[in-house]
Amino acid sequence: MAATVDPVVDVLEEGKHPLDSLFRPKRVAVVGATDKEGSVGRTLLKNLISNPFGGVVYPVNPKREHVLGILAFRSIAACPGHVDLVIVVTPAATVPGVIQDCVDQGVKNAIIISAGFKEVGPEGEKLELEVQRIATKGNLRIVGPNCLGIICPTSGLNASFANLMPQKGSVAFISQSGAMITSVLDWSVSQKVGFSAVISIGSMLDMDFSSMIFYLAKDSATKSIVLYMESIGNARNFLSAARECSLTKPIIVIKGGRTDAAAKAAASHTGSLTGSDAVLDAAFKRAGVLRVDSMSDLFEMADVLSKQPLPNGNRLAILTNAGGPGVLATDALASHGGVVAELSPKTVQDLSGVLPAAWSHGNPIDVLGDATAKHYADSLEIVAKDPNCDGFLVILTPQAMTAPTDCAVALTKYAKIQGKPVLASWMGGPDVAPGAKVLNDAGIPTYAYPDMACRTFNYMHQYQTNLDSNYDRIDLKVDLEAVQAGKLQAQKLIASVRASGRSLLTEAESKLLLKAYGIPVTPCELANSPQEASAAAEKMGFPVVIKLNSTTITHKTDVGGVVLNLHTSYAVEKAYNDMKESVSRLASPEGFEGVTVQPMISLKGYEIILGSSLDPQLGPVLLFGTGGALVEVFQDSAVALPPLNPNLARKMLQETKLYKALLGVRGMGSVDMDQLIQIMVRFSVLILDLPEIAECDINPLIASEDSIMSLDARVLLHDPSVDAVDLPQPSIRPYPHQYVCSYDLDDGSKAKLRPILPEDEGLMRHFYARASWPDGCDPASMPNEEEHPTCTLDRQHLIRTCFVDFDRSIVLVAEVDKAIMGAGRISREEMSDDFTFSLQVLPECRKKGLGSKILKRLIELSRMEGAACIKADVFCENKRALRFLEGHGFRLGVPTHSGRLVPAKYQLTDSSHHRSRSRTGSKALAGDRKPTLMMS
CATH class of the missing domain: 3.30.1490.20 (ATP-grasp fold, A domain)
Structure with a gap:
């Protein structure tokens, strides 16, 4: 069957999102609107009517006939038409009743401005829980409580009590602090910073950072997202949303707490080294989010990332007309991970042809104090071609022989250099201001001082590294099925310890646990008397x-x-x-x-600690670093969130100082890095398989060029009284081993169906290439994919497929004879219990029943994942696919005005007048009208 691997579309009206009625409402009711001067109700209503958003506003106040000259209504029910958005500004005690009215009238979105909930104590918390109960039952989504509201300059909506309406822009700002928003809005006027959305999420009773990120990721007006965060909220949802969004739009966050004494000493070494701030850093890196240290950096980076490309490395070329600023830039660059690029011999030769003989002949490139606009332009053009340079900083100091504005104009044609950012520092006051404006207007970010520009470049490199390193390819696979072989044995051991009322495993028990997961341990024999000990020895x-x-x-x-x-x-x-x-x-x-008796291991190697502890926000956390008795003294460690894959394990290694030593130093050979990575991945699986574990340390894990061995281990369980449902959950859903299965195909061959792995990227590229071959071709006659690639997929498509977020989607691949012959995806729709799926099978396997096997399995998994409805979008002309799906219990439906589906088995819209669309891995299909097949 021909099918699609594209992300399936929402069954609602084309382009419609469940939160559109929040950001682009047609009818807004303000409950608590009033004429009283200085009140929130008056300010909010005035903001709504003063900034046309294309809809109508209904003041709701049973005690007034008019508010600000507008007819008022006694209740939400009395408002004409269907209300899209309700804004609540009444006292906290009345809010549950208002929310019940919203539910009764079918309102889908509400903003609760009112304070007086959990922030005031137990009574307020009780009120908040009641509001949450009513809203959840009525499928009402809430922003707040205790928030400033939301502003959407692109639609003209100002549903807040802020005193300013910001100008339109491409930056979305989400903040837990309303006061921070008002300060930023005031600052934005003088800095001429525009916004696509400004969102105050308050206490996050319902919608949090993740809800807004998911929406803004699809908002065409938003180019970057900045966050002011006090708490992460639902960690799993946040990481899921951020990972998805960061592939296409930068997310920059500032969060307080770096100096908070959250990292209190714990009983485990790991616990003392994994403070919550270090864990948050690891979480942000895993999600591809850039964390900055100041509010100025927050918006500076949003602006820069919207204008300039990210660098592919950390090597910066510095052009300057004065030596001192060049030295300052070099220091600032090196202090945060950047390096001064080493110019190629050709670049030096070419520069010598356009610059005076006294130029620096190195980097920083000192073009001298009498440099002209032509000197600057020619130098940048030459350096831009140097493969050793990843970015450029142009510095100008006001000197009598140099014209700042002319130099700026000359540089504007280099504002867009493919894959290499250009930054500038026009140092001085009024004399350089016009030139700085020319550069900024051309898209070259300009700074008062070069150290500020270098800090920005380092941030850009850090952000690019975060994105790339998460999706690096590594030619190492871990047999996860083999790792799972010891799971049952480990579970029995844990159960017996908990049944005895204990929380601490003995060393012998701890080593049995590690051994079950294939982690090498020293032999260990228990002795209960001196005689038993000597006999064992x-x-x-x-x-x-x-x-x-x-x-x-x-x-x-x-x-x-x-x-x-x-x-x-x-x-x-x-x-x-x-x-x-x-x-x-x-x-x-x-x-x-x-005692336990063990052989004396005299390995000449490095002492490593590999551990796990719990973070109150993010659940299980992994630690790798220098171990031994002085582990807290050296504090050379890296933190990561499980699950690990080989690439992420390698990334942890590289973040420590120990890494260079492990590669071999002072006559010692390299440790077997592949084995060490295998151990780290296996340890990650162990921690996720056994949520009863609260803390675990392997210290030391001795690594030498000959072997790697765990000499000691400590495992602490949660108290036996803690129920399984109350055990902490990981913030990233682990690989669903339980969904691996095998089937016999119609021709007697076997197909293994399993969730996809990051290591499958090469196999999937080959799969998509084979799917593009003409029907009926002989695979042996087609070119080798490695030598003659026929698949033009960009890597981002492969990343979205292979590095899947199992909390949102599950991609199943069908492996036949070590090749992927079919693939299917189920995806959870946002703010819904509905699932959509897509399916693709290579032509040579369609007649073997593989498509049916995958489809049936996808239906099973959808139901196991809690799907209320399963849907697929298929082109009208694809009759074979339609018959195939109907034969498996699906029925046709078409979107109605309300967005609900109605049965319409033969109601297929003729779409011959629509243009053709080509789909990845399949032939072009005429038409773009896709009726939805659904299964409840």
């Missing part, structure tokens, strides 16, 4: 180590619970008795529960 072979076995003591070394390098049975027995005495004295007699 003799069996194992000297030298040995004995360690305390305890279900209550966390750190063994604190109580003398580790004795190394024992060479005789006598030494083992003596160490046993000494340890028993030491533990009884320093802790308690009950803390000593025997």
Whole structure:
């Protein structure tokens, strides 16, 4: 069957989004509108009627006939026509009743300006929960409470009590602080910054950052999104929305709390190293979000990213007519990760042909104090061609021989250099101001000082790195099915420990847990007497180590619970008795529960810590870094959110200082990096498979060029009284192993259906290439994909397919003989329990029943994921696909004016007058009218 791999469209009216009635309403009711001077109700109503948005406004106030000269209504029900948006400015105690009225009248969006909810205490929290209950039951979406409102300059809507209507622009600003918004709006007037939307989300009872990001991602007027954040809200939703949006639009965030003492020391080493701010940094990087340190940086970066391309590296070329500013720029660049580009010999030679002999002959490129506009322009043109340069900073200081405005005009033709940003610093006051304006108007961001420009360049590189590194390809696969083989054994071990009422695993139990997931551990034998210990040592072979076995003591070394390098049975027995005495004295007699005997591992390698702890906002967090007894002293570590794939594991490694040593230093060979990455991925799976784990440390994990071995481990579980449903959840949904299955095809061959992996990118590129071959062709006659690529897909399409967010979509691939022969996707519609799906099968497998197998599995998964309705969009002319879907229980429907579907089995609109559309991986199909097939 011919089908589509494109994202399926919403069944609502073309271009319609569930939140359009919030940002572009036709009828707005203001409950609590009043004439009272200085009141929120008056200011808000005045803002609405003073800024035409193409709709009507209904003041709702049962005590007044008119408000500001406009006819008032006693209730929402009394307002003529269907109200799209209700704005509530009444006291908190009355809000539940107002929200009930909204639900009764079928209103879909409300903004609660009123304060007095959970921020005031238990009574307010009770009110807020009641509002939430009513709204959820009535499918009403709420912004607020305790917010400033929203402003949409592109539609003319000012549904806020801000004192300014900002000018139109391409930046969307979302803030939890209303006061921050009013300050920014005031600042924006003098700076001439425009907005596509300004949103105050307040307490986030319902809609939060993620809701707004999902909407703004599809808003054509919005080019970048900036956030002022106090709390992340629903972490999983935020990361899901940000990951999706950041592929096409930059998201820049500022969040307080860097100096907050949230990173309190915990019982685990990992807990003491993973403060909430470090975890948030990791979360933002994972989502492709850029975090900045100041409000000026926030809007500066939004402006820059809308004008200039991101650099492909951190090498900056600096052109200047004075040495001092060049040195200042070099220092500022190096202090945050940038480097001064090394000019190629050809560039130096070419520059010598256009500049005076006394030029610097290096980077910074000092064009000298008497530089003309031509010197600047010729130099930038030459340097722009240098492959060693990723970006350019042009500095000008006002000197008698240099004309700032003429130089600026000469540079404007270089405002758009493919893949390389151009920044400028016109230093000075009134003399350089006209030139700075020329540059800014041409799209070259201009700064008063070069260090500011360098900071911006470093931010741009950081943002590009965040985006690219998340989706880098790595030729290493982890057999996740093999990793899952030990899951049942591990679950039984955890269950037995919890059943005993314990939370702390012994070292022996901890190592059994790691071993179940294929993480190498030292042999370990339990001994409950000196004689048992010496017998185990003799069996194992000297030298040995004995360690305390305890279900209550966390750190063994604190109580003398580790004795190394024992060479005789006598030494083992003596160490046993000494340890028993030491533990009884320093802790308690009950803390000593025997010892474990282990071989003395004398590896010449590096001590690593690999751990997991819980963040109150983001759930399980992973840590990798320099381990050993001084782990908190060195604090050389990287933090990441699970799940890891091989690329993300490698990225964690590279973020530590230890990484360079692991590659080999001072005569030591490189550690087996592939094995280390495998261990990290397996550890990530372990943590996600076993949510009962609260903390886990492998410390040390000894890595040498010969082997990698876990010498010690500590695992702390949640209290046995905590129910499974209350255990913390990861902020990124893990790989759904449970959806892997196999089928026999009609010709006797086997197909493995499984959720897609990032490592499948190469296979998927080949799949799309084969889908573009002519029908009936012999695959053996087609060119090799690696040598003669026939697939013109851009990488972003492959990223959206292979690096799928399982919380929003599940892509199933059908693997036959190690090749992908079919693929299907189910996607959850925004703000809905409806799912849409798409399906594609290579021609040679259509007659084998593969399409039916994938479709049936997609239907099963949709229902398992909680779908209320499953829908597909198919071209009218694709009769075979329509018959195929109807044969699997789907019925045809067409969108009605209300957006609901009605059965219309043969009501297919003739679309021959529409232009043809080509779809990736399939032949062009005539027409773009797509009736929806649905299954409830």
